[in-house]
Amino acid sequence: MKKIAVIGAGVSGLSTAFYIEKLGGNNVSVTVFEKEAVPGGKMLTVIKDDFIIETGPNGFLDNKPYTLELVKALKIENRLYRSSDRARKRFVFVNGKLVRLPENPVAFLSSYVMSLKGKLRLAAEYFIPPKKDDSDESLSSFVKRRIGEEALEKLIDPMAAGIFAGDPDKLSVKAAFPAVWHLEKKYGGLIKGLLAMRKEKKDATAGPGGVLTSFKGGVKDLIDALVASIKGRVFTETDVKKLTPEGGKWKVTWEKGDEIFEETFDSVVLSTPSYIAAALVQRFDRKLAEKLHEIEYSPIAVVAFGFVKKGLGHDLDGFGFLVPRTEGRKILGALWDSSVFPNRAPAGKVLIRAMVGGARQPHLALAGEEEIARIAYKDIKKIMKIRHKPIMTAVFKHPKGIPHYTVGHVEKVNEIFKLASKHKGLLLNSNAYRGVGVNDCVYNAMKTAESVVSE
Template structure:
């Protein structure tokens, strides 16, 4: 029995790892020249010995979802994991072109001009709102409005969540992006009570102290590089799959370079919009349903400045920009403040997120892109100097949007798949790296059971 995995991002690599643990032969096929997909860490060296480590895609992993932590431990990477902290101090939100600190402490909450007294009282009334205990989906916006009020949604929770998920909270499914908030409501009757209950349970649990977030000393790509290094199957880079066909014994996978791979089962670890094209010959109906999952542009730029070129201002570690502000960028993180060990004294590194509010930014050429970003930074933060250097990462139609009802649609798609074909990755059941690892491993498990049944 032989399984083919299409896509060598963290999902495909995790699927391969799981198959290897179960003793199944596999071929892992990746279109680009590197493993890891969106997990990409890059070193920047300036001539005067100034070194920087930047991330194109993910930079931290949440350990509440344990799959990445567990996988890193299985790979023997414990000593490479670092705690990036989860400091929210210094995060600002843009409201009518003015930057306000996000009120993260009680005193800030009381004094912030971002919310009216009425808005604050409505938030404080959260514990007294009726609890919803069912499992039906709703939008992130509806959830926040219901529990915390309209102002909380519009002024900062919406922009923060919208920024994290690069999405419009009005359409985003809560069951995909923040099911934990609905769990807290179900368990404790509300967010405050649910959080208290969780903290109490957490304290009672003994054992290893795990940080809330982890990263890797040499960047997140260390994880996918190590995964690829420890895989012993047939690994093919620079090989784009063009289409697939099904026969009695499994599948034929046709690649751009003219080779054909025969497999008893296939895991499609690519985005739904990419999987859609690949399985059109096998099931036009599934292909149509996959193409209905929306994907949006996304990109990041990392810019290196001399510290002296950044105007003196209150310590800003990040800026969230709601779409209603109609800016060309979605968020800014001062990575040199968040992870100073990745930068050099005397310099500041900013990471800019693009593609949500102004999707066309991801399609701009280098010159037009940097000019647009420089204009935004001058207007928002008063930075008039040019960066010393910069680098950009862009993914066109690369960021899945889980609209309300998404999980039901995925259930429907999966119900109609043959037992020897699996879909896995960020377009389906969660976008975070741990979600992708879980889905990759579950897909491998599904095909492992198929091979066992088939042998009988």
């Protein structure tokens, strides 16, 4: 029987363990190690004063099959919770007011998000020749080249902050937005690509598509189902101290309580953030560790506010809003969670989550909890014209929150995986490498499990 260690019990690690057992059957024995008391990584759900609060992502998009297939395999389809129609209404804070983002070209023409000059520049993208080489470039460079400076400021910069908490001047378009990058490579431009895809009857979108889907009890439902499904051992509050290659196998040394344990495994999957993986491989592969350390992370804080709905001053009719950096605010945006998923707040109450920090203002995410809450409340009060004080506040700090896929990330990851492949039985799988969304994590978990079982 093949013994496999999975280090890290976020959605990537748990999904990898699940698929290893599914593919390997009785021929594999899996042990999962998790440093924290509760599995899930940053995908945690907290109940406070009857509010259902996500500390990180609030679901996944159903435009890709991977998470839905996992849910089916776990037999928890009855727990799925699709977002309300309100989630289609998204806003951006421009020129000191909330403006609804247009959903189609006709709505875009009459929208106040961009000036007439900016709209004409965007439309001119059809005539812009494609970049001649395949070299990577920043999101800012790509957007300015193809659709103009105003589109970058008012549309793309806030989107980058919302997805990656990232800086468009540093984000790699090839790694962070591969669908957009491929439109230019394959079709010669974004508008040409979208028109061609519509003719081919494909999903003609380069941005987030599909319906946002979560679970009745929050993302915790998925994590709990994964933990319950794993037949092998799942160790929590367990700190892996050392990873040692030993005659084609791997000795794992870990600390639980005041005791030190050791065990040898045939394969090890590092489903940790890249900086933790770097610390574990440092002793036997310094070059791999150096490359892993090169992957940056953006700090972010999530602030949840519960309010009495009556007399709030805003109808929360939508998904929420994002804030361009040119507006000079301290929050990146806010999600109207109880509008998207109505059961997230008790009757007569609403739940809003604001995001603070990111690559834009990292120091804000590292401030004290009271200060972060004060900053977030001040901004949402002014932007949304809120009249109430919150009846519930919760702050969740993530000092190394979201991997920041900077220019050259694809090549860096290719080099990391090439170096790792020299060590038989060593695999890497987390959101640090090839996609930060839940769908990406589940897909990469499937591929990693296939590699482990077929080795």
